[in-house]
Amino acid sequence: MAVTDKVDTAALIQHRRDLVASDAVLRISEAEAAAQASPGDPDDERMIINMGPQHPSTHGVLRITMELKGEVVMRSRPVIGYLHTGMEKTGEDLTFLQGPTNVTRMDYASPLFTELAFSLATEQLLGLEIPERATWIRMLMTELNRMSSHLLFLATNGMDLGAVGVMIYGWKEREEVLRFFEMVTGLRMNHNYIRPGGVAADLPDGWEDALAKILTELPARLDEFDVLMTGQPIWRERTQGVGVLTTADAIALGATGPLLRSTGDAWDLRRDEPYLAYPEVDFDVVVGTYGDTFDRYAIRLNEIRESMRIVEHCLHNMPMGDYRVDDRKVTPPPRARIDQSMEALIHHFKLFTEGYSVPEGEVYAAVESPRGELGCYLVSDGSPKPLRMHIRGPSFVNLQTLPHLLQGGLVADAVAIISSVDPIMGEVDR
Amino acid sequence: MTxxxxLGVTGQSRGQDVVHVELGGDHDAVRHLFDDGFTxxxxxxxxxxxxYPNRAVxxxxxxxxFELVVGLLDLEHRRRVRLRMQISDGVELATITDxxxxxxxxxxxxxxxxxxxxTGHPYLKRILLPEEWVGHPLRKDYDIGRIPVQFKDAPQGR
Structure with a gap:
């Protein structure tokens, strides 16, 4: 680090101060907003309106207070909390064994990632090595989840922009992936499949065929998206150059995932801070150039293709072995053993009544969710329940870029931009 | 290079770099680390x-x-560091939003x-809870509420 770096950072800091002080964010109270909602002067085109929380394009219950001048968005502020159910507080009252049932309900479009972050954090506190097969099953399932999440994005993004047909295309393909999830985990969403110590169940008979079917059928469908949207002039008109974000601003605002990659910064935790068995699989990190809505769309579409490469690798190289760690203090004994062994019965009883004690300490584990860095900060006081369970939700942080993306654009573009950030409100509000 | x-007492927590900064020292530490690339x-x-007062730090x-925990990331060098600051109830903290x-x-x-x-935060309002909410739920002395049910012997709401 030379002296020149110092000069650079001073300029960077100044840029960041300007970013906070910029008039993109509407920092006024509800009462002030109500008072200024519509000006008395008919020539004054300035007004403050609420978009949401019941607006179909706000992905659930996001409200955005916008200051408009005619059709142009001046300042805005996302108002969140409508789905807040105190899940971090709930997490302190559940054992580590029960934890995944809670966290899986945060990001309901990609539930396996929250389970994974929680499990990785717990395993790091326990100092547990999990079997190779469990690692690969986790990787297979989370990549499939990335595909289903991005397909949901394509569906809703298309719908928000008026390409209603795309909605059906996206949901149809997502349903194929969810059907595979149902086959493996028993549920389409909120799986509670990835747990500390491994996964809940081994892959069922016939999983290879079901997966091979998805992998052979999906590429042609993805090409249809290209025909329907990517090369289409109307689609490009609506998305190109809309909601532009620079790399410097993205990093300053803490944006990760496709939002950061669309600006040209190839930051992907799967490659940069590898977890699971990602160093052993071959995939490319998709990056954009302009940081606009189109780039964010194209990145997600192509990430589905990259995820398929990983899934295919998992399909052909799935190692044999245990799907969970053979440590009876952490994972329950097989059902058959309970009838035969007193010890197994005791282990089973202890696990499901009291849970297992986790050594004291604190740890932060992060995974690359479809929306960006999903982190889990766990603190244990040595009891079976975490003292603190904090989830760093990528949607929560990414939402902060919205006022900067919206500023100066049209209201019609706002719909495209909100959609391109792809917030999942369950994770934002937790 | 700082x-x-x-910046403070350093340590490792499960292989992760942790720095314990003194009360009020977080802003300076974050600023120094920013110069080092933790952007x-x-x-x-x-x-x-x-x-849980007798914990091992x-x-x-x-x-x-209380503890304030700040996680910083250096994208260029792929490094992470976590700042932990011991804080007692009611102290004012300096914002790092600048x-x-x-x-x-x-x-x-x-x-x-x-x-x-x-202090210095541009818009310090409640974010997840309604403005008129009383109390701060993630404090340990904030009890978990219950929904009253009609069975006898069931624990009643707060």
Whole structure:
């Protein structure tokens, strides 16, 4: 680090101060907003309106207070909390064994990632090595989840922009992936499949065929998206150059995932801070150039293709072995053993009544969710329940870029931009 | 290049770099680390250690009831560091939004959930809970409420 770096950072800091002080964010109270909602002067085109929380394009219950001048968005502020159910507080009252049932309900479009972050954090506190097969099953399932999440994005993004047909295309393909999830985990969403110590169940008979079917059928469908949207002039008109974000601003605002990659910064935790068995699989990190809505769309579409490469690798190289760690203090004994062994019965009883004690300490584990860095900060006081369970939700942080993306654009573009950030409100509000 | 040890008591937690900064020293530490390349504030949260005072932290660190935890990320060198600051109830903290604008929502969440005020924050309002909410739920002395049910002997609501 030379002296020149110092000069650079001073300029960077100044840029960041300007970013906070910029008039993109509407920092006024509800009462002030109500008072200024519509000006008395008919020539004054300035007004403050609420978009949401019941607006179909706000992905659930996001409200955005916008200051408009005619059709142009001046300042805005996302108002969140409508789905807040105190899940971090709930997490302190559940054992580590029960934890995944809670966290899986945060990001309901990609539930396996929250389970994974929680499990990785717990395993790091326990100092547990999990079997190779469990690692690969986790990787297979989370990549499939990335595909289903991005397909949901394509569906809703298309719908928000008026390409209603795309909605059906996206949901149809997502349903194929969810059907595979149902086959493996028993549920389409909120799986509670990835747990500390491994996964809940081994892959069922016939999983290879079901997966091979998805992998052979999906590429042609993805090409249809290209025909329907990517090369289409109307689609490009609506998305190109809309909601532009620079790399410097993205990093300053803490944006990760496709939002950061669309600006040209190839930051992907799967490659940069590898977890699971990602160093052993071959995939490319998709990056954009302009940081606009189109780039964010194209990145997600192509990430589905990259995820398929990983899934295919998992399909052909799935190692044999245990799907969970053979440590009876952490994972329950097989059902058959309970009838035969007193010890197994005791282990089973202890696990499901009291849970297992986790050594004291604190740890932060992060995974690359479809929306960006999903982190889990766990603190244990040595009891079976975490003292603190904090989830760093990528949607929560990414939402902060919205006022900067919206500023100066049209209201019609706002719909495209909100959609391109792809917030999942369950994770934002937790 | 700032050595982590210059910023406070350093330690490792499950292989992750942790620095215990003194009360009020977080802003300076974040600023120094920014010059070193830690350009992203990934996470900012707090922990209430009520009822767990004798916890083992690094040597020479006096424990308080609360802790502020700041996670910083250096994208270029793929490094992470976590700052932990012992704070007692009611202290005012300095905002780091002037260095990391992305911390704005996170500091609002800490204010909302723990009740700590950040001086210099551009818009310190509750973020997840309604404005008129009383109390800060993630404090350990904030009880979990119950929905009253009609069965006899069932625990009643607060």
């Amino acid at each position: 050595e982590l040890a210059d 992203m504030c990934v996470d900012l949260t707090a922990v209430d250690y009520l009822g 690094a040597e020479g660190v006096e424990t308080e009831r 260095i990391h604008p992305g911390a704005e929502a996170m500091e609002r969440e800490v204010f909302d959930m723990f009740g700590f005020e950040f």
